[in-house]
Structures are given as structure tokens and as C-alpha cells.
Amino acid sequence: MAAEVALSRTAESSRSTGLDGFFKGATWFFAMVILLVLAAIIISLIISSVPAISRFGLGFLFSTAWNPVTEDFGALPAVYGTLVTSFFAMLIGIPVALGVAIYITELCPRWLKRPIGTMIELLAAIPSIIYGIWGLFVFAPWFQSTVEPWIIDTLGDVPLVGALFEGPPLGIGLFTAGLILAIMVLPFMASVMRDVFETVPAVLKESAYGIGATTWEVMWNVVLPTTRVGVIGAVMLGLGRALGETMAVTFVVGNAHQLHGSVLLPGTTISATLANEFAEAVTPIYRSSLFNLGLILFVITFIVLAIAKTMLIRMQSKAGA
Amino acid sequence: MMVRTRKMLAALAVTAGLMTAPAMAAGLSGAGGTAIYPVLSKWAEQYKAQTQTAVNYQAIGSGGGIAQIKAKTVDFANSDKPLAPDDLRAAGLVQFPAVIISITPVVNLDGVKPGDLVLDGPTLADIYLGKITDWDNAAIQKLNPSVKLPHSKISVVYRSDGSGTTFNFTDYLAKMSPEWKQKVGSDTSVSFPVGVGGKGNAGVAQYVNQIKGAIGYVEYAYVVENKMTYTKMINSAGATVEPTLATFSAAAANADFTKVENFYLILTNQPGKDSWPITAATYMLMRKDYPAAQNLEVLKFLDWCLKNGQEQAKALAYVPLPDSVVKQVEAAWTKELAVDGKPIWP
Amino acid sequence: MGGRTTIALFLTILLGALGLLALWFEAVGGAVLAGFLILGVWTWVLWGRLAPYTQRRATNTAVLALSYGATGLGIFCLVLILGTLIWNGLGAVSIDFFTESTPASGSQGGGMLNAIYGSAVMTIVATLVGSPVGILAGTFLAEYGRGNLIAPVIRFINDILLSAPSIIIGLFVYEAMVLRMGHFSGWAGSVALAILVVPVVVRTTEDMLNLVPGSLREAAFALGTPKWRVIVTVTYRAAMQGMLTGVMLAVARISGETAPLLFTAVNNQFWTTNMNDWMPNLPVAIFQFALSPDANWQRLAWGGALLITVTILALNIVARVLTSGRSFGR
Numbered sequence: 001m002a003a004e005v006a007l008s009r010t011a012e013s014s015r016s017t018g019l020d021g022f023f024k025g026a027t028w029f030f031a032m033v034i035l036l037v038l039a040a041i042i043i044s045l046i047i048s049s050v051p052a053i054s055r056f057g058l059g060f061l062f063s064t065a066w067n068p069v070t071e072d073f074g075a076l077p078a079v080y081g082t083l084v085t086s087f088f089a090m091l092i093g094i095p096v097a098l099g100v101a102i103y104i105t106e107l108c109p110r111w112l113k114r115p116i117g118t119m120i121e122l123l124a125a126i127p128s129i130i131y132g133i134w135g136l137f138v139f140a141p142w143f144q145s146t147v148e149p150w151i152i153d154t155l156g157d158v159p160l161v162g163a164l165f166e167g168p169p170l171g172i173g174l175f176t177a178g179l180i181l182a183i184m185v186l187p188f189m190a191s192v193m194r195d196v197f198e199t200v201p202a203v204l205k206e207s208a209y210g211i212g213a214t215t216w217e218v219m220w221n222v223v224l225p226t227t228r229v230g231v232i233g234a235v236m237l238g239l240g241r242a243l244g245e246t247m248a249v250t251f252v253v254g255n256a257h258q259l260h261g262s263v264l265l266p267g268t269t270i271s272a273t274l275a276n277e278f279a280e281a282v283t284p285i286y287r288s289s290l291f292n293l294g295l296i297l298f299v300i301t302f303i304v305l306a307i308a309k310t311m312l313i314r315m316q317s318k319a320g321a
Numbered sequence: 322m323m324v325r326t327r328k329m330l331a332a333l334a335v336t337a338g339l340m341t342a343p344a345m346a347a348g349l350s351g352a353g354g355t356a357i358y359p360v361l362s363k364w365a366e367q368y369k370a371q372t373q374t375a376v377n378y379q380a381i382g383s384g385g386g387i388a389q390i391k392a393k394t395v396d397f398a399n400s401d402k403p404l405a406p407d408d409l410r411a412a413g414l415v416q417f418p419a420v421i422i423s424i425t426p427v428v429n430l431d432g433v434k435p436g437d438l439v440l441d442g443p444t445l446a447d448i449y450l451g452k453i454t455d456w457d458n459a460a461i462q463k464l465n466p467s468v469k470l471p472h473s474k475i476s477v478v479y480r481s482d483g484s485g486t487t488f489n490f491t492d493y494l495a496k497m498s499p500e501w502k503q504k505v506g507s508d509t510s511v512s513f514p515v516g517v518g519g520k521g522n523a524g525v526a527q528y529v530n531q532i533k534g535a536i537g538y539v540e541y542a543y544v545v546e547n548k549m550t551y552t553k554m555i556n557s558a559g560a561t562v563e564p565t566l567a568t569f570s571a572a573a574a575n576a577d578f579t580k581v582e583n584f585y586l587i588l589t590n591q592p593g594k595d596s597w598p599i600t601a602a603t604y605m606l607m608r609k610d611y612p613a614a615q616n617l618e619v620l621k622f623l624d625w626c627l628k629n630g631q632e633q634a635k636a637l638a639y640v641p642l643p644d645s646v647v648k649q650v651e652a653a654w655t656k657e658l659a660v661d662g663k664p665i666w667p
Numbered sequence: 668m669g670g671r672t673t674i675a676l677f678l679t680i681l682l683g684a685l686g687l688l689a690l691w692f693e694a695v696g697g698a699v700l701a702g703f704l705i706l707g708v709w710t711w712v713l714w715g716r717l718a719p720y721t722q723r724r725a726t727n728t729a730v731l732a733l734s735y736g737a738t739g740l741g742i743f744c745l746v747l748i749l750g751t752l753i754w755n756g757l758g759a760v761s762i763d764f765f766t767e768s769t770p771a772s773g774s775q776g777g778g779m780l781n782a783i784y785g786s787a788v789m790t791i792v793a794t795l796v797g798s799p800v801g802i803l804a805g806t807f808l809a810e811y812g813r814g815n816l817i818a819p820v821i822r823f824i825n826d827i828l829l830s831a832p833s834i835i836i837g838l839f840v841y842e843a844m845v846l847r848m849g850h851f852s853g854w855a856g857s858v859a860l861a862i863l864v865v866p867v868v869v870r871t872t873e874d875m876l877n878l879v880p881g882s883l884r885e886a887a888f889a890l891g892t893p894k895w896r897v898i899v900t901v902t903y904r905a906a907m908q909g910m911l912t913g914v915m916l917a918v919a920r921i922s923g924e925t926a927p928l929l930f931t932a933v934n935n936q937f938w939t940t941n942m943n944d945w946m947p948n949l950p951v952a953i954f955q956f957a958l959s960p961d962a963n964w965q966r967l968a969w970g971g972a973l974l975i976t977v978t979i980l981a982l983n984i985v986a987r988v989l990t991s992g993r994s995f996g997r
Binding site: 065066067068136140141144145167168169170171172173254255256257258266268276277279280281 | 352379381382384385386387388389473474475476481482483508509510511512513515516517518519520528531532533534
């Protein structure tokens with residue numbers, strides 16, 4: 001009797017161990033799937049880029065040509081556009097995000113913290129195509145008729161700097177795309193910065209306040225140095241987003257494979273080029289060049305995101321300790 | 322618990338079945354230029370009402386259409402740029418015209434109404450080359466002595482995607498300006514020296530409507546549908562012509578498809594004092610190696626369009642093909658689209 | 668005179684000269700800019716002359732004012748965008764919007780029924796495919812990942828996938844599925860969306876599972892429950908609300924994604940339920956309609972945009988409400 005019970009118990013427990021192993025194996029398998037997907041993406045990008053790489057080599061990165069007829073392609077206008085629009089997005093987005101994070105953590109009355117935080121996160125949830133059509137239909141015409149002529153008239157005539165702001169007032173262009181991107185990435189950065197600021201132990205801030213520091217001084221001398229790594233991580237996260245953004249940019253960047261001095265003129269970014277031209281890449285070299293652009297974009301965002309992630313991990317481990 | 326799981330699985334199976342079951346009637350898929358899209362979508366709508374067959378067309382530009390039919394992802398393609406006989410042979414495609422389109426310059430200027438402005442080929446080329454940058458430039462003023470032109474910059478708009486409309490427009494510019502021919506050339510996609518790129522005829526129309534001081538080029542149906550400000554042009558006979566069905570038809574009347582192979586004919590800058598300078602035939606492309614049944618469905622649709630679609634075409638100022646050309650086209654179907662030596666049409 | 672004032676005077680003379688030069692060249696803008704810069708220089712001098720305490724107070728007030736301004740700007744943008752969306756979109760939303768398919772260019776009326784249906788179906792399929800993958804992978808990271816070498820790597824990779832440009836995912840699925848199948852399809856679109864769902868679900872699942880107190884698990888283990896059973900019957904149940912929130916956030920994310928659908932499902936003018944066919948969907952339809960000058964199409968585009976935004980915001984708000992009222996086995 002006891003032996004039977006013991007036997008059935010072992011049978012049951014070995015069945016359980018079997019199921020245990022199965023379950024563990026299943027979770028491990030799907031975790032591996034994620035790894036495989038990323039590997040597959042990278043491999044497929046590389047394989048598809050090989051014809052273009054073997055044809056153009058490294059010169060691809062520095063060529064301004066883009067002629068589907070003579071099959072001469074170059075990445076420079078697209079890469080330049082990606083970098084410039086992201087630069088403007090960061091230039092305007094970082095201070096504003098910092099301002100918002102400072103407001104939410106230090107200045108905001110307690111009852112207002114949640115709603116304002118939610119509103120900022122709602123701004124982050126709005127899909128990029130909405131930013132695109134808003135940018136094209138609402139922002140660009142207003143920009144074209146009010147701000148741009150003023151910029152061209154004032155800054156356009158200044159020696160040296162003026163070359164950056166020349167051209168007809170189109171409303172769309174690299175600068176507009178950068179502004180729309182700034183509005184898009186600022187909620188991300190503000191949220192992460194807010195989370196990072198809140199990890200600062202209250203005792204540090206209170207002791208600073210206790211010796212008579214102003215709010216700004218506390219921020220500058222206590223909070224920011226402590227959270228420096230996290231803030232940079234937030235910035236890099238925003239940068240990663242800005243670099244890869246497609247829809248918001250495609251509507252307002254002007255789709256011109258040209259390299260100008262002026263940022264008010266139309267240009268293109270890597271993702272806008274892909275969105276616009278992929279469906280009609282007739283020849284293998286054209287298609288391969290587009291994949292090559294995709295690969296370049298992936299590499300750039302990968303590096304930026306890797307740096308961001310490393311910094312945020314370090315931030316978290318410091319906060320935990 | 323078990324009963325519930327079974328019911329859930331059954332429901333899932335039914336839904337999956339519904340999703341993979343073929344649509345009620347066989348659908349056709351096509352891709353190609355945006356120039357033909359306004360009339361093609363009307364034809365598809367009426368064809369569906371009559372025969373229950375849905376013809377789904379993605380207007381992604383002539384370049385896109387050619388790419389998709391070569392990649393075998395669509396049943397038929399459209400292109401405003403005809404492929405050369407060698408290309409057709411190499412890709413195993415057959416091409417034939419469907420309707421005649423016309424390309425018009427459009428502008429966005431305060432106080433300038435449709436038809437007020439007159440432009441000619443060389444001036445247009447200089448604007449697109451970036452040599453003429455202001456609206457009140459002497460060359461434009463000379464063609465328009467009575468129009469008050471503002472002292473503002475010209476915002477050039479072109480097609481950013483691979484476009485047959487661009488091909489015909491740049492072909493005209495190349496004929497009118499040796500400098501354009503040498504510097505830029507003509508094709509579905511060229512390196513425009515200045516300006517903003519719009520996607521599709523729709524994108525160009527959209528930008529021109531939005532940007533003050535803009536100039537662009539679109540198929541005339543877009544001018545009609547969106548009430549745009551078109552310009553008059555000076556044709557090869559030196560006469561100033563308005564973009565109307567009459568001037569388009571005058572240009573199209575010169576088209577003689579009997580003397581060329583595979584219907585390859587460029588119709589820009591046609592002679593005749595009533596002819597509109599920038600017209601073109603728009604072509605349908607089909608694969609020879611598709612199954613007979615698939616190609617037959619496409620032919621039925623195209624036959625319907627050629628025979629029943631003329632009123633719709635004329636309403637949007639497309640020039641329908643004359644009967645002689647229609648007969649020529651259908652003879653080509655019989656000859657070129659044969660499976661194992663047996664023609665599938667009629 | 669202090670060093671600061673000397674520098675200021677020198678700069679004023681320089682800028683003044685440049686400003687006058689600009690005026691001589693009729694570049695009014697340059698003169699105005701020079702004027703602003705001179706103002707800036709003297710503000711700097713004035714600030715330097717303040718007593719230290721006032722200086723600190725002044726800096727503080729200035730910075731805090733900027734913070735208020737920044738937040739105001741952010742809220743203003745939100746209100747402006749949502750306002751324009753509602754203003755333009757409400758004009759399109761009607762019974763027709765939800766019952767008729769997309770019209771041909773140049774036609775009047777019509778709706779977005781086929782696009783709404785296609786988006787809904789692809790979202791459901793993507794969620795059904797992606798969520799189990801994400802949940803199980805997240806379980807691995809939370810439950811079996813301690814001390815493991817592979818877990819941090821997978822976490823890292825997951826975050827890369829989370830923030831990777833979605834157009835690259837679309838390209839990948841085009842190569843892997845569309846070219847092999849020979850045609851665009853709703854299935855390819857769903858796969859692309861599923862790849863976007865997985866990282867979100869993995870992240871939230873892992874976070875939620877990590878929040879379950881160890882005491883709950885230990886109690887179950889003490890009763891002799893095998894590990895898999897502990898996870899499925901105790902941990903999952905405790906974290907269920909959080910995990911569902913993760914799925915909702917994933918759905919919200921893919922509802923607005925356009926780029927991955929551009930080369931996979933494309934769009935369809937007509938009504939279809941066939942997933943093997945080109946699948947109509949809201950984002951690509953909005954893309955197509957918004958970039959055309961057709962007024963009817965633009966109206967429908969705004970309506971579709973409003974619908975997407977309302978859905979996403981609703982999902983986000985519900986997710987937020989659910990996670991705030993969280994409590995574990997008290």
C-alpha cells in the first residue's frame with residue numbers, strides 16, 4: 001500500500017519534472033527566438049546590401065549622387081539629413097525635456113504631478129503618422145507664412161551664419177523636420193529623466209535645501225551630477241528614436257536627394273528615402289543600395305541604443321545600491 | 322473547462338478559415354503610375370459594380386509598377402514610360418497603350434487665376450534648372466506682359482518617386498533646352514537641381530497647393546479634380562494653347578502606332594497649331610509567363626475599359642484611344658499572349 | 668572699470684559696427700540680430716554686478732521660469748495637436764465612416780470600413796502571435812534568468828528590438844515573407860506587427876513578474892508544487908493585471924505603426940476578408956489619403972487619424988489606471 005503510494009508519487013513527480021523541463025525549455029526557446037529574430041534581421045540586411053557594397057565600397061558613404069537611371073547611388077544626402085534633423089531634434093528637445101522633468105519633480109504641486117506626467121506620456125503615445133500630418137497641414141503652412149520669412153530675412157543676411165538659412169520659404173525642409181522630431185522625442189526624454197530624477201535619495205536634496213541652496217542649485221549641483229549617467233541615457237534613447245523615425249519626417253522633409261548648406265531647404269533622411277523609394281526600386285543595384293542605407297541606419301541606431309542601455313543599466317545599479 | 326477550450330478552438334478554426342478563404346470573386350491586383358489613377362479607379366469602381374470583380378490598383382509611380390510586375394507581385398502594371406523592345410523581351414513582358422494623358426504646369430501665385438500665366442519650354446527648363454529663381458524674372462515677364470508678377474522666390478516642385486510623368490516632362494524639357502538635356506537628361510527619375518520632391522502626382526499637387534510661389538507639373542486630371550491653377554503653353558508651332566480635351570486630342574491625333582514596334586512612341590512636342598506640347602500614351606504591362614486564366618481576367622478588364630471607359634476618360638480630359646488603335650492593341654493581345662502556341666484572346 | 672564691463676564695451680562697439688554695416692547692406696535682419704546680442708551682453712554685465720545672493724535668486728527664477736515655459740510648451744503642443752485632430756477629424760466621423768469602404772479618388776462620400784477591419788484583424792493576429800512569445804520569453808528572463816549569462820544578453824537584444832526603426836522590420840519581413848510568397852499579404856503585415864509586439868510584452872511581463880513578492884512563490888514551493896505550476900498558477904495569476912497591461916500597451920503601439928505595413932500588407936481600395944490578399948489598413952490609408960490633394964480623401968484621413976489616436980490614448984489610459992491600483996496578495 002505504502003509502496004503503491006510511493007510509486008505513484010514518484011511517477012507523479014517525474015511527470016512533474018518532465019513538465020517542468022518542458023516548460024523551462026519552452027520559455028528558453030521563445031527567449032532564443034528574440035535573439036534569432038535580431039540575428040535574422042541583421043543577416044538579411046547584410047546579404048541584401050552585398051551587391052551595393054561590392055559595387056560602391058566605402059565611397060557609398062560619401063557620394064552625393066542618387067541617380068536610379070545611371071545606377072549611381074550615394075548615402076551622403078540621406079545620412080546628412082538623418083544627422084541634421086536628429087541634431088535639431090536634440091538641440092531643441094533636450095532643454096525642453098530637462099525643463100519639463102525639473103518642473104514635474106521640483107516645482108509641481110503634488111496633486112498636479114500625476115496629470116501632467118500623464119499628459120506628457122500621452123504626447124509620447126501619439127503615433128508618428130499623426131505628427132506627420134499635423135506637421136504638413138498645420139505646422140508647415142504656419143511656419144511658412146510667419147516664422148520662416150522672418151528667419152530668412154534676419155538670419156539669412158548675416159554673413160557666415162546666413163548661408164544656413166537661405167532659400168525660398170517652403171515651410172517644409174530639414175529644419176521643420178527637426179522641429180517636429182523635437183516635439184516627438186521630448187516626451188520620451190522627459191519621462192525617463194523624470195524617473196531618473198526621482199531615484200535621487202530625498203536626503204541628498206534635503207540636506208542641500210537645508211543649507212540654503214536654491215532649487216536650481218540643488219538641481220545643478222546635486223541631482224544632475226548624481227543622475228548624469230541616466231540623463232545621458234535618456235538623451236541617447238531620444239536620439240535613437242529620432243534617428244529611426246519615418247512617418248513624421250517623410251511628410252515634412254521635402255524628399256530631395258540634395259545636399260545644401262541651408263537647413264531651410266528640403267532634404268531627405270534614410271528612413272524617408274526607404275519609405276518613398278522602396279516600392280519602386282526597379283533594378284537589383286537600386287534595391288541593394290536601399291538595403292545598404294537600411295543597414296547604415298540600423299548600425300547607427302544600434303550603437304546609440306547600446307550606449308543608452310549601458311548607461312541606464314549603470315544608473316539603475318547605482319540607484320539600487 | 323474542456324468544453325470551453327473546444328468551443329474556443331472551434332471558433333478560432335472558423336475565423337481562420339474565413340480569413341484564408343478566397344474572396345467571393347477573384348480580385349485583380351495592379352500597380353503603376355499615378356497619372357492614370359484618377360480614371361483607372363473610376364473604371365475599377367464601375368467594373369466592380371458590373372462584374373463583382375475587384376481591381377485593386379496601387380498608384381506608386383511608373384517605376385514602382387515596372388518593379389512590381391518584374392517581381393511578379395501584381396497581375397498587371399501601368400507605366401507612362403514605355404519600355405524599349407529589348408527590355409520587354411528580356412523581362413518577358415508585353416506592353417500596349419490604354420489612354421492618352423496630358424501633363425500641365427501648375428502654379429500657386431496670389432492673384433494669378435487658372436490660364437492667366439503663359440510659359441514656354443525653354444523658360445520652364447530654366448526654372449527647373451534653377452537659373453530663373455524669381456517670379457518677376459524678365460523671361461517670364463516677357464511671356465506675360467499683362468500679368469503682375471510678384472517679387473518672390475520660385476519654389477520648384479518635382480516628383481520624388483520613379484515617375485512616367487517625370488519621364489515625359491523631362492523629355493519635353495530636353496527637347497526644348499540643350500542645357501537641360503546635357504545636365505539633367507530625361508527618365509523616370511532624374512537629379513533635379515532644385516526643388517522639393519512630392520510623392521506621386523497627388524504629392525506634387527498637394528505641395529503646389531500648400532506652398533505659395535510654387536510651380537509643379539501634374540497630369541491634367543489632377544488639375545480638374547483639385548481646381549488647380551494651370552498655365553497656358555506655347556507649342557511647337559508658336560501658338561499659345563490652353564490645356565483642354567481639344568488640344569490634347571489634336572496632339573494625340575498625330576500618334577501613329579502602326580509604324581513602331583511594341584507601341585513604343587513618345588508623344589511630347591507634337592506638331593500642329595492646336596496641339597498641347599506635353600502629351601503621352603500610358604501603357605499597360607503584362608507578363609507572358611502568367612497562367613492563361615490569370616491573364617485572361619486582366620484582358621477582360623482592360624477590354625472593358627477600352628470599350629466602355631471612354632466617357633469617364635473624356636470627363637477627366639484623358640484622350641481615349643481611337644478605334645483603329647484599339648483593334649491594333651487587341652491584335653497584339655492575340656499575338657503576344659499565347660500559351661503553348663494557343664492565343665488566349667479573344 | 669571691471670574686466671567684465673571692458674569686455675562688454677568692446678563687444679558693443681564691435682556688434683554696433685557690424686549692425687551698422689548690415690544696415691548699409693540693407694540687411695535689416697542682421698542689424699536686429701546685432702541689437703539683440705548687444706542687449707544680451709549688457710544683461711550679462713548687469714547680472715555680474717548683482718550681489719551674490721540676488722544673483723543666485725535671479726538665476727533660480729530665470730531657470731524656473733524656463734521650466735514652467737517648457738512644460739507649458741509641451742502641454743500646449745499636446746492640446747494643439749489633439750485639438751486640430753478633433754477639429755478636423757470629427758467632421759469626417761459619421762455612420763458612413765464606419766459602414767462604407769474607401770472611395771476612389773475624386774469621388775464623394777465613402778468611409779474607412781475596410782481599413783478599420785483590416786487594421787483590427789492584423790492587430791488581433793499580431794497580438795495573438797506575439798503575446799505568447801513575449802510572455803514566455805519574459806517568464807524565462809524573470810524566473811529562470813537569475814545567475815544566467817544568456818539572460819542579460821537577451822534583455823539587451825530585446826531593448827534594441829524595442830527601439831529599432833520599424834521600417835527596418837518592414838524591410839526584413841518583405842525579404843523574408845513577401846518575396847517568398849510572391850505577393851503582398853495581410854499575413855506579412857501581421858508578422859511585421861508581431862515582431863513589434865514581442866519586445867513590449869517581454870519588457871512588461873518581466874517587470875511585472877519581478878514585482879511579485881518572493882513570499883508568494885516560496886509559499887507555493889513549500890507545498891511541494893513543481894516550478895512550472897508555481898509560475899502558471901501563482902505568479903501569473905498575481906501578475907495577470909500587469910501582463911494584460913503590457914499586452915494593451917503593445918496593441919496601442921502597433922495600432923499607429925505605418926512603416927512596417929508599407930511593404931508588407933500595403934493597402935486595398937476594396938473590402939476584403941482574405942488575409943492572403945493586400946490588406947486594407949488605417950495607417951497606410953491615412954498616409955495615402957493625406958498626401959493627396961483630394962479634399963474628400965483628406966477629410967477621411969483626419970477621421971482615421973482621430974480614430975487611431977482615440978484608440979491608442981484610451982488603451983494607454985486604461986493601462987495606466989490598471990497598474991496604479993495594483994496590490995499583491997495582501
